[in-house]
Amino acid sequence: MAQAIIMPRQGISVESCLIGEWMKEEGASVKAGDILFTYETDKAAFEEESPVDGVLLKRFYEAGDEVPCLKTVCVVGEPGEDISDLTPDAEAPSEPAKEYKTGEKAAAGVFTAAPAPSAEMIISPRAKKLAEQSHADLSQAAGSGPGGRIIERDVAALIRNGKSRHGAEAAAPTAGIPADVRAYTDIPLSNMRRLIGKAMHESLTDMAQLTLHASFDATEVLAFRKAVKERGEELSLANITLNDIILYAVSRTLMRHPGINGHYVADHIKQYHSANIGIATDTERGLMVPTLFGAEGMGLNALSREAKNLVEAARSGQIHPDLLTGGTFTVTNLGVLGVERFTPVINPPQIAILGVCAIRTALGEDGTHYPAMGLSLTFDHRAIDGAPAARFLQDLCRCLSEWNLSLALETLR
Numbered sequence: 398m399a400q401a402i403i404m405p406r407q408g409i410s411v412e413s414c415l416i417g418e419w420m421k422e423e424g425a426s427v428k429a430g431d432i433l434f435t436y437e438t439d440k441a442a443f444e445e446e447s448p449v450d451g452v453l454l455k456r457f458y459e460a461g462d463e464v465p466c467l468k469t470v471c472v473v474g475e476p477g478e479d480i481s482d483l484t485p486d487a488e489a490p491s492e493p494a495k496e497y498k499t500g501e502k503a504a505a506g507v508f509t510a511a512p513a514p515s516a517e518m519i520i521s522p523r524a525k526k527l528a529e530q531s532h533a534d535l536s537q538a539a540g541s542g543p544g545g546r547i548i549e550r551d552v553a554a555l556i557r558n559g560k561s562r563h564g565a566e567a568a569a570p571t572a573g574i575p576a577d578v579r580a581y582t583d584i585p586l587s588n589m590r591r592l593i594g595k596a597m598h599e600s601l602t603d604m605a606q607l608t609l610h611a612s613f614d615a616t617e618v619l620a621f622r623k624a625v626k627e628r629g630e631e632l633s634l635a636n637i638t639l640n641d642i643i644l645y646a647v648s649r650t651l652m653r654h655p656g657i658n659g660h661y662v663a664d665h666i667k668q669y670h671s672a673n674i675g676i677a678t679d680t681e682r683g684l685m686v687p688t689l690f691g692a693e694g695m696g697l698n699a700l701s702r703e704a705k706n707l708v709e710a711a712r713s714g715q716i717h718p719d720l721l722t723g724g725t726f727t728v729t730n731l732g733v734l735g736v737e738r739f740t741p742v743i744n745p746p747q748i749a750i751l752g753v754c755a756i757r758t759a760l761g762e763d764g765t766h767y768p769a770m771g772l773s774l775t776f777d778h779r780a781i782d783g784a785p786a787a788r789f790l791q792d793l794c795r796c797l798s799e800w801n802l803s804l805a806l807e808t809l810r
Contacts, residue, residue, distance in 0.1 A: 399474030400449045401483040402433060406466035408719035411438050413465045415588050418521055418548055421453045427473055434470065435548075437588050438718050442550075447473050454478065457485050460523070520547040527552045531582050534560045549585075554681075556582055589683045600745050604661075605778035608740045608752075609787055613794035615756055615770040617801050618642055635701040639770075640730050643753055645700055646796045646803065648672040648692035651726055654789040658725050660746040661780040675724030675744060676704060678711045685711040686744055688724040697804075728753065732770065741775050749776040749786065751793075770797075 404414055417435035421427055427447045435444050451473040458464050458471075468485045518535065520528075524547050528535050533555040540547040586594075600606075618639065625637045635641075651658040651672040660667040672693040675686040687707035692700060710716035727744045730753040741752040754771030761767050772794065776786040796803045 399454065399472050399478045399480050399483060400451070401469040401487075402445065402447070402471045402473060404436065404464045404466050404468050404470050405443070405445065407438055407441070407443065408717055408722075411466060411718045413463050414438055414443075416458050416460050416462045416464060416470070417442060417588075418460055418523065419456065420546075423453055423456055425453050427451060427453055433473075436464070441714055441716065441718060445470070449473055452476055454480055518547065519545060521549065523549045524552045527585065528555075531556050531584075550587070553584070553587070556584055587682070593683050596745070597742050600742050604743055604745065606743055606775050607778050607783065607786075608773055608775040609783070609790055610738055610771065610773050611790050611794050612754075612759065612769040612771045613798040614761075615768045615797070617799070618770070618797055619756075619768060621800055621804075635698050635705070637697060637701045640728075640733075640753065641697065641701040641704055642800070643730070643751075643797070644674055644676070644689065644692060644704060644728055645695075645697050646793060646800075647726065647728055647751060648674060648695070648700070649803070649807070650789060650793045650796055652693050653792060654785065656781050656785055657749050657776065657789050659748050659780070660725065661748055661777055662746050666748070666780055669725040671725070673723055673725045675727035675747070676707060677727055677729035677741075677750075678708050680712045680714075682714065685716070685721060686724060686727060687711045687716055687720050688722065690723065727751070732756065738771055739773055741773060743775055743777060748780040749774060749789075 407414070414436040417437050419434045420432045421434075427433065428450050429447055431447045432444045433447050433453070435442060437443070452475065454472045454474050454476070456471045457469060464470055469483055469487065470485075472480045472483050474480065519540065520535065527533070527549055531552070533552050535547065535552070535555075537560045538547045538551050538555055541551055622637065622639055622642065625632075625634055628634075629636065649672075651674075655668045655670075658672060659669050671691050674689045674692045676689060678685045678687060687710065689695075689700070689704055689707060695703065707716070707720065710720070724744065724747060727741075727747060727750040729741050729750060731739055732753045732755040735755050737755050737757055739752050739754065741750045743750050752773035752775070754773060756768045756770045758766050759769035772790060774786060774790045
C-alpha cells in the first residue's frame, strides 16, 4: 500500500521547512531507513527516512521549495498504485511535535560529520557544480551526507575556509593589473542566511528602534568572577562567566520593569511574567538565539550551566527549534571581541535587546581609574518610551555595579 511521506513538524513553532536535497529520484527503489531527502528549518537541518520498502512513486516538491509542515512531500509504494488521494492537497494528518531535551540529537537525524571521502568520491550534483564554480578542493572535504556523501554545505565550508585547488583559473589581466588581485569566489546564500537577513531587515523597517548607551563600574563583578574561577572546582561551581552574570542580573531586573519584558504584537503588547532570555549565539550556520526559559527562577550556578548547554546545542546543530523561539528579551555580547559600543537589532516581536560591550578603563570623579563595562540597550519606541527604558538600563547598571549587595539581597528574599 502506498505511503505518503509528509513534512514533519519539528516543534510547535515551525510552520514550514525548506527541501534541501533529494537522495532518491522518482522510480528509484528504496528500503525502509533509506534517506529520501533532507530539509531545513531556519536554524537546523534534518534527514527524512523512508518508513517502508518500495519505489519512490512521486515527488511533489523539489530542492529549495518551502513546504508547509504535515504536507505530503512524496509517496513511496509499489509501481502502478493509485496515489490520487495522497497528493499535497489531500487533508494533512495530525502529528504531535517531536520533543527533545536540551543538547539531545534530533530524532529525525541532525547532520553529523562523516569521514573524509575515499578515492571513489560520492558527491551530489549541486555540490559538484558549486565546487566547479568556486574551485574548492574536494580532496579536503568531509562529507556530511548519508554514507559520507559530499553535499552543498560541505563545499560551502571549504570555500569559507579558503580551501581551493592550486592553479585555479583567475580573472583575465587588465591594463597590467595582476590577475590574482581580481580573483573572487561567489558564495551562495544559505537558506538560514537569507532568513536572518529577511528578519533583520523587517526588524529595522517595521520598528521605531532607539539605542541607549551606559556603563557601570565592573570592579565587584570582576572580583567575584576571579574568586569563582579560583575556587570553582572546590565549590563544585560551573565555569561562571561575565556573560552569565549579565544574564542573571538581567533576569532579576526584568522582573522590576515588566514593560520591557514582552512582545509588541499588532494592536497590543504581551507583558510576560517570566524572564525568557534569548542568548545571541554565533554558530557556523549563522546567528542563532536559543532561549533560557524562566531565568528569573534560576540560581547563578544553575543558570550558568543551562546557558552553556543551550549555546553548545545551538552550535552543534542539535537544538530543537522550539528552544529558538519564545524569548521575551535578548542579550548579545560583542564585548568579548573588543567592541566598546554598538547598536544591536531587536529580535521581533520582542521589545528590546541588550548589547554587552567590552571593558575599558575609565576615570572616576575622584580622579581614580576603574574598569567600566558598556551596555547598549535598543528598544522599540512604539512599545515603550525612552524614560522607562532608561530606568531599566540604570537599574541594571546599579545591580551590576553593586554586585555583592545584589547577591546578598537575593538571598534574603
